[in-house]
Amino acid sequence: RKEVEQDPGPFNVPEGATVAFNCTYSNSASQSFFWYRQDCRKEPKLLMSVYSSGNEDGRFTAQLNRASQYISLLIRDSKLSDSATYLCVVNVGAGSYQLTFGKGTKLSVIP
């Protein structure tokens, strides 16, 4: 089983749609969770951290369920500029600083 698994995608949605991405992780000791965004042929950029209590940043909402080892990202009112690959990222902590990335889910927002 891969350490971080994401919906395979791609997701093609019309502008204004709501889209949800799901992610599961295998290491129950994981301590930190993130969503990164990566545009084509660019570097990953932090979109948001994910907390157990859930967190929201404008049109983006992230949720974490530690019991199910599940992370989600919801994008409301999709914009053309949201088109990118969304990477689910986990850090196991315990003195390790490496990030473990999922393969990413590609989102295309269509006019």
Add this chain to the structure above:
Amino acid sequence: DTGVSQDPRHKITKRGQNVTFRCDPISEHNRLYWYRQTLGQGPEFLTYFQNEAQLEKSRLLSDRFSAERPKGSFSTLEIQRTEQGDSAMYLCASTARGTNTDTQYFGPGTRLTVL
């Protein structure tokens, strides 16, 4: 530009040649990371420095790979006797001391093509 910088941005080499990449982290960031990303995959961790000390190495970092950060500032990643399977984007990231150590800021990457 005060972000992470990497040089070169692109490198084309022939199989068997050695290549070296450079990463300049954000000023005063004491932690520096190298990742590799192949097409259709997420980045994979290679190694991590805290100041000049190399504290973590992935099993992906074969003996053909070596990384240094001699003065705790910039870092170099060298690949000896390159193979076609080394073709990938090599990403560098850095993190500041005293902040959320997991918020890693990535550079633009060096895209390596081995012919």
